[in-house]
Structure formats: structure tokens, C-alpha cells
Amino acid sequence: MPELPEVETVVRELRDGLQGRRIERMEALWSKTFQNINGRDVDGQRVRAIGRKGKYILLYLDDQDMIIHLRMSGQLLFTGARSQAPHKHDRLIFDLEGGERLVFRDARKFGRIYLVNEADSHLAHVGMDALDPRMTPSHFRNLLRQSRQGIKAFLLSQKGISGLGNIYVDEALFLAGIHPLTRCVSIKNPHELRTVILGVLTKAIDNMGSTISDYRNTRGNEGMNQHYFYVYGRQGLPCKKCGAIIVKARMAGRGTHFCPECQPEA
Numbered sequence: 330m331p332e333l334p335e336v337e338t339v340v341r342e343l344r345d346g347l348q349g350r351r352i353e354r355m356e357a358l359w360s361k362t363f364q365n366i367n368g369r370d371v372d373g374q375r376v377r378a379i380g381r382k383g384k385y386i387l388l389y390l391d392d393q394d395m396i397i398h399l400r401m402s403g404q405l406l407f408t409g410a411r412s413q414a415p416h417k418h419d420r421l422i423f424d425l426e427g428g429e430r431l432v433f434r435d436a437r438k439f440g441r442i443y444l445v446n447e448a449d450s451h452l453a454h455v456g457m458d459a460l461d462p463r464m465t466p467s468h469f470r471n472l473l474r475q476s477r478q479g480i481k482a483f484l485l486s487q488k489g490i491s492g493l494g495n496i497y498v499d500e501a502l503f504l505a506g507i508h509p510l511t512r513c514v515s516i517k518n519p520h521e522l523r524t525v526i527l528g529v530l531t532k533a534i535d536n537m538g539s540t541i542s543d544y545r546n547t548r549g550n551e552g553m554n555q556h557y558f559y560v561y562g563r564q565g566l567p568c569k570k571c572g573a574i575i576v577k578a579r580m581a582g583r584g585t586h587f588c589p590e591c592q593p594e595a
């Protein structure tokens with residue numbers, strides 16, 4: 330599933346290719362993908378600005394907002410000319426002014442696009458974005474102090490802090506030397522963990538995200554960050570720090586990769 334770095338890569342490309350342009354016509358090819366909460370029409374509206382909160386892409390239109398969640402396999406792709414027949418996995422088509430076309434392609438059909446009056450209030454329940462400047466060391470420390478969860482479950486929950494999924498949680502906890510089941514309140518150095526999380530996400534954005542299976546950027550290209558993982562997908566291989574064998578086990582409901590030597594149980 331695309332996480333913050335993959336979604337941020339898409340958002341940056343959308344700012345180049347979509348921001349300021351008018352959607353001449355939108356067509357939903359799979360009815361469940363498009364949830365029109367306010368029942369209004371998209372056609373003719375300009376995309377004023379593009380934002381992101383956690384794993385959500387936000388399109389601020391002239392009169393309303395659009396929230397896009399890629400979920401498992403969703404892709405936003407600029408496909409060029411309108412004359413082409415849609416791909417069998419295209420669920421939504423945006424014909425843009427100037428003749429270009431943007432499609433929402435989603436093999437597994439879990440992706441959702443919501444048309445709402447106001448995106449930010451609609452996403453008020455989602456925790457602060459991990460890269461939000463207001464996610465200060467003291468704010469992060471207070472979030473951990475208030476949580477009764479284990480750290481992996483907390484970071485996956487999207488409550489308090491949003492954007493991290495299974496890949497980047499595993500990578501960050503490895504680099505911080507924290508066992509995934511450690512209680513949030515027991516983490517001795519929240520400041521260091523926050524710094525590591527920022528570093529992991531920033532590096533992944535620099536590498537245009539990670540492609541495990543379905544993720545592609547808006548031009549159909551794969552990310553590069555999967556080549557630099559420390560633990561994710563490396564079960565059975567030696568730890569890059571200490572040489573111990575990386576383990577995969579089910580924790581917080583997910584397949585979790587960690588080094589038993591570098592990340593001892595607290």
C-alpha cells in the first residue's frame with residue numbers, strides 16, 4: 330500500500346501537471362470508486378491547489394474538495410491523448426483542459442475518491458501528518474506518553490500521527506533500535522525516534538518512494554527506495570548492522586520485520 334513517501338511523490342507531480350488546470354469532464358467507470366458526498370458536479374472546475382494529509386491526496390477545486398485514497402493498488406496516471414480506449418483497470422477518468430487525460434487506475438478496486446465540501450474538516454479524525462512542522466519533539470513525546478498501545482500499533486493507527494504504514498514503521502523502528510511491541514510509554518528517547526522517522530520518510534521521498542508491487546508515479550515509473558531497505562522484506566538475510574538474521578513475525582496484526590539483536594524486547 331502506498332505510504333507517505335509514495336503519496337508525497339504523486340502529490341509533487343500533480344502540482345506540476347494538474348494544479349491550476351481545469352477538469353473539463355470527469356467520468357466514473359466503476360461506481361464504488363467515486364463517492365460523491367455532496368452530489369455536485371466536478372466538470373468545469375479548476376484545481377486550485379493540491380495537498381496531502383497522511384496517505385490522503387487532497388485536490389482543492391473551485392467550489393469543493395476532492396479526497397483521494399490510493400489504498401492497495403490505486404494509481405494516478407497521466408495517460409496523454411484522450412483518443413485511447415481506457416485500460417481495463419481504469420476506474421475514473423479526468424479529461425483536462427489542454428487535451429491531456431489523468432486516470433485513476435486501480436486493479437484491486439479498494440481505492441476511493443470522495444467529493445466533499447471541505448476536505449480538512451472531513452479528515453479531522455486523521456492524526457497530524459508525520460512531516461507537519463507542528464509535529465515538534467515535545468508534541469511527539471506527548472503523543473507517546475498518552476498512548477497505551479505498543480509503538481508499532483500506534484504508528485500504524487494513523488491516530489496522533491499519520492502517513493506511516495508497514496514498510497516505514499519497520500524501517501524506522503529498526504534504525505531507532507526499538508522492538509515493535511515496546512509500549513509507547515516505555516520508549517526512552519522519543520526525540521531520537523522522531524528524528525529517525527523524519528529521516529526515513531525524507532530519504533524515501535528523495536528516492537521517489539518504494540515499489541513493492543503496484544506503486545507507480547504519475548508517469549508510470551517505479552520508485553527506487555525498495556533497494557535501500559534494512560529490514561522490510563529481508564527476513565532470513567543478515568542484518569546490515571550486526572549480521573544477525575532478520576526475522577519476520579506477526580505483530581500488531583501485520584507481518585513485521587526486525588532484527589532480534591538490534592531491537593531487543595524491552
Ligand SMILES: [Zn+2]
Pocket residue numbers: 568569570571572573588589590591592
Ligand atoms: Zn542487527
